Amino acid sequence: MGTIGVVVNPIAGMGGRVGLKGTDGKVDEARARGAEPRAPGRARAALDRIHELAPDTELLTYTDPMGAAEAREAGFEPTVVGEPEGTETSAADTRAAVDAFLDRDVDLVLFVGGDGTAVDVAERIEVREADTPMLGVPAGVKVYSSVFGVTPRAAGQIAATFEDTERAEVNDIDEDDYREGEVHTELRAVVSVPAAEQRQASKQLGGGTVESLASGFAREVRDGVTYVLGPGSTVGAIKSELGFEGSPLGVDVWRDGELLVEDGSESEILDALGEENVVVVSPIGGQGFVFGRGNQQLSPAVLRRCEIEVVASKPKLDDIGQLRVDTGDPELDEELRGWLQVRVGSYERRLMRVV
Known part of the structure; x- marks a missing residue:
């Protein structure tokens, strides 16, 4: 590999575990709820892998907290090409970093963040009429x-x-609508990306009928067990069968006919857990993620205290082929990998592999 420009959005993902479903315009609230930066650790994991495989790679970065420290910790001596303008980083800083990378003809722009950061990177590449690949x-x-x-x-x-390389989509949603339970994706760019099987697919929002699945689940609920019910329409059908609406895009906690927590944060979920607990989730259509996308409230601390039940329609499983996990805890991810029974109907289950 030649030269990689690395830019870290240090606030990306901070709203996840505290139940904010995003950090756009919510940084102060996330911090007030006790949110911790997530992006630096994710950056370090990626850079460690690059150093393992290609230690001679030349890295360009911005100053801290936008990537320089993580690059050095991974064993690189990065070339620092700029710094954020203020004490708080912004989308403008991300765009300026990408401009600096493009000025120096990097072979890849590697960014650490979410869809909003992807839009910022793609915007500069398109405005500059560059064909430099990007990767998140x-x-x-x-x-x-x-x-x-x-x-x-x-x-x-x-x-x-x-x-x-190949072409891939950059999509984004309005986080305010997302917090209100509405998901409307918007195609923002089509960009050059590395061609690789380990790149995720675009998230699909469709799904099959899940009435029998929800009915079968509700029939088998156990007294005294705390159910932690994740986001999405499939689990939403289970919530309806249990007699409450809950949060369509958040995590709810229910036990013995009572909704204990609605749209809970990690700490609220942990406080509500009992002696026996079951996390109920459905994989994301088109991608197969069970944990780590849109449900970061279901943190390693929560998951280690719970049984896990995965539910999905047959068409969704046919489409995704396999399940994925990205909890932020490599040891837990490894424990979760292997074969898993997924409920697909009132009684029926299907074996799926978690990779």
């Missing part, structure tokens, strides 16, 4: 675009080893 290290709450590696380490591996 997933760190945001919503990751709808197909320009990201499936995990930070996968992104690092792609960056260090890719040979060919």
Whole structure:
């Protein structure tokens, strides 16, 4: 690999575990809720992988907190090409960093963030009429675009080893609508990206009928068990069968006929757990992610105290082929990998592999 420009959005994903479903315009609120920066650790995981595979790669970065420290910690001596304008980083800083990388003819722009950051990077590449490929290290709450590696380490591996490129979509949604339970994706750009199997697909919003699945699940609920119900229409059908609406895009906690937490943060979920707990989630259509996309409230701390039940329609499973996890805890991800029974009907289950 030749030269990579690395830009980190240090606030990306901070709203996930505290239940904000994004950080756009919500940084102060996220911090007030106790949110911790997520992007630096994700950046470091990707850069560690690049250093393992291609230690001679030349890295260009912005000053801290936009990538220089993580590059040095991974073993590189980066060339620092600029710094953020103020004490708080902004989208303008991301765009300026990309301009600096393009001025120096990098072979790849590697960014750490979510869809909003992807839009900022793609915008500058398009305005400059460059064909420089871009690749995302997933760190945001919503990751709808197909320009990201499936995990930070996968992104690092792609960056260090890719040979060919292809075109991929950059999509985004309005976070205010998202918080109100409405998801409307908008195609924002089509860009050059490394061609690799470990890049995620665009998120699909469709799904099949799940009435029998929801009915079968509700029939088997156990007294005294705390159910932590994730986002999405499939789990939403289960919530309706249990007698409440809940949050369509958040995480709800229910036990013995009572809604204990609606649209909860990580800490609220942990406080509501009992002796026996079950997390109920459905994979994201088109991608297969069970954890790590849109449900960061279901943190490693939550998951380690719960059984896991995955539910999905048959068409969705046929489409995605396999399941993925990206909890932010590599040891937990490894524990979750393997074969898993997914409920697909009132009684029926299907074996799916978590990779």
